[in-house]
Amino acid sequence: MELRQIHYFMEVAKREHVTEAAEALHVAQSSVSRQIFNLEDELGIDLFIREGRRVKLTPIGRIFFERMKQTLNMMDEAKREVKEYLAPEKGTVRIAFPISMAAHTLPSIIFAFRLRYPEAKFQMSNALYQDLIDGVVNGDYNLAMMAPMPDKEKEKKVRGTNLFTENIVALVPIHHPLANQPNIMLQELKGDSFVVLPKGYVFRDQVVQACQRAGYSPDIAFEGKDIDALKGLVSAGLGVALMPEMTLVDNTPQSTVVIPLSDTNLTRTVGVIYPTQRKLLPTEKLFYDFLLETYERLNEFKN
Structure with a gap:
C-alpha cells in the first residue's frame, strides 16, 4: 500500500x-x-x-x-512536530470553536497570544458541539474551546480544563416594556417571542431548558444561523434572545438593550478540550498554557 x-x-x-x-x-x-x-x-x-x-x-x-484520515492526520502532525521542535513560537495552532465564540472570545485570546508570539499561525474551524469533540478525537484539530464541557465519563478520549464562567443575559428591543429595568427574572419574558439558534446547537438547548426551569416553554418565533443573526432579529424588533454575556462585549447592536438576569443558575462554563491519546504539538502546547495563564489571571482579577 x-x-x-x-x-x-x-x-x-x-x-x-x-x-x-x-x-x-x-x-x-x-x-x-x-x-x-x-x-x-x-x-x-x-x-x-x-x-x-x-x-x-x-x-x-x-x-x-x-x-x-486519522493516519494522515498523524503523519502531518509528525512532520509539524519535527519542524516546531526547533521553533515552537513560529508553528501553527489548529483549534475549533462554537459559533458563539467567533465574534469576541477566541479572536481576543488569539490577538493577545500573537502579541507575545507574532509569528504563530492559526487554522480555525467552527463546528457544532458533538462535532467539536469528534474533531479532537479524530485528529482534525487538537484543541477545541466549548461550552459546556463534555461529561468525563461519557467522553473518555478527550480531557478538558475550565477557563471561565460567564453570565447569560437577555437582549431585548429598545422599546420592550422591560428595557429600562436594571435586571429581570427569566420568568418575566414568558409572554415574549424568542429568537434562537437552529436545532443541533447546544446553546439553543440551554435556552429552552432555562425557560422550562423558569416555568414555561419559550415561544420560538425565529431562528438565526449564528449569534450575529440573532442580534439582527432582536434589533428588528422580532423577539428577545438570551445571549452569553461575552458575545455582547463591544458589540451590542443598535435598537437593543442588554438586561442582566437575576436567575442565579443562568451561567455557562467555557473551557478547552484536547485529546487523551495524542500529545499537543509544541505550538499548541504554548497556546494551551497561554490560555490557562490568561484566564487564571482574569479570574483572579474578577474575584
Whole structure:
C-alpha cells in the first residue's frame, strides 16, 4: 500500500467522482482509476460502489476512509512536530470553536497570544458541539474551546480544563416594556417571542431548558444561523434572545438593550478540550498554557 494510493483514495472518497478527483490532483483520470484498482486488489475488497461516473464508499470503504484520515492526520502532525521542535513560537495552532465564540472570545485570546508570539499561525474551524469533540478525537484539530464541557465519563478520549464562567443575559428591543429595568427574572419574558439558534446547537438547548426551569416553554418565533443573526432579529424588533454575556462585549447592536438576569443558575462554563491519546504539538502546547495563564489571571482579577 503506497502513500500515493492513499492520497488518491482520499480525494476520490471526498469528491465521490474520479474525474473531479483527478483534476484536483492534477493527474490523469486513468492514473487515479489504476491506483484505486491496485489498492482494492491488494486489500481484497471493494472500497467503492461504481455508479456511472460517480462513486460511493462501501461500508468497509467508509471504515477504511476514517482510519486513513486519522493516519494522515498523524503523519502531518509528525512532520509539524519535527519542524516546531526547533521553533515552537513560529508553528501553527489548529483549534475549533462554537459559533458563539467567533465574534469576541477566541479572536481576543488569539490577538493577545500573537502579541507575545507574532509569528504563530492559526487554522480555525467552527463546528457544532458533538462535532467539536469528534474533531479532537479524530485528529482534525487538537484543541477545541466549548461550552459546556463534555461529561468525563461519557467522553473518555478527550480531557478538558475550565477557563471561565460567564453570565447569560437577555437582549431585548429598545422599546420592550422591560428595557429600562436594571435586571429581570427569566420568568418575566414568558409572554415574549424568542429568537434562537437552529436545532443541533447546544446553546439553543440551554435556552429552552432555562425557560422550562423558569416555568414555561419559550415561544420560538425565529431562528438565526449564528449569534450575529440573532442580534439582527432582536434589533428588528422580532423577539428577545438570551445571549452569553461575552458575545455582547463591544458589540451590542443598535435598537437593543442588554438586561442582566437575576436567575442565579443562568451561567455557562467555557473551557478547552484536547485529546487523551495524542500529545499537543509544541505550538499548541504554548497556546494551551497561554490560555490557562490568561484566564487564571482574569479570574483572579474578577474575584
